[in-house]
Amino acid sequence: MIKIDIANALMQTLPVSKATALQVVDLLTDRMKNALLDGERIEIRGFGVFEPRPRKRGLGRNIKTGQSVEIPKGKSIRFKAGKDLRDIEVK
């Protein structure tokens, strides 16, 4: 599933054009991204929680040389799946 599929699903349910649907998806992802960059956590009950968290480990590896590489500061975004996504059966 890619952006087009989501927009497609949206326009199948609500009376919006595909262009508008794409705008919506774009806008929402942008807003959420912005909020996450701002250090804000996003909680959607029944779906999941996006949480920006500082990266603790600072060591990586250069695959060519095989040597360890220092990883600078940074954050990582963790997504914690909600209840509905945790109770999934293997189909």
Place this chain on the structure above:
Amino acid sequence: MIKIDIANALMQTLPVSKATALQVVDLLTDRMKNALLDGERIEIRGFGVFEPRPRKRGLGRNIKTGQSVEIPKGKSIRFKAGKDLRDIEVK
């Protein structure tokens, strides 16, 4: 940021009522949730990728009794942040 905030941001940009905005958010999360439950991965360039992955570890622990508990089959949803979300500076 919660669902209302997202809907709010949506109606500030596009000419939709708050009720419609909430419907949109609800619909999208539902669709995405559904796709993930279906084992489908969702890729949105510039935002991130949701990927259902089989859980390999099958052992948990009951904290009350202290005994090991078998973890049944299942999946976990991993969210891999996109480029824009990885290149974040620590504020």
Place this chain on the structure above:
DNA sequence: GTTCGCGATATCGATTTTGATCATGGAGGC
């Protein structure tokens, strides 16, 4: 206002994530 999901907590150990880099397949802009 009411309900119910989610965080926190504690435990333990196997799984996993995390980063650089380069090539390639594919998402998405035009």
Place this chain on the structure above:
DNA sequence: GCCTCCATGATCAAAATCGATATCGCGAAC
């Protein structure tokens, strides 16, 4: 439809997280 730019995979090692469970408190959502 094409072209561009982004995501993926692979590697390695260590630190961190994820599972399960139960319960209370807070707050999201109706």
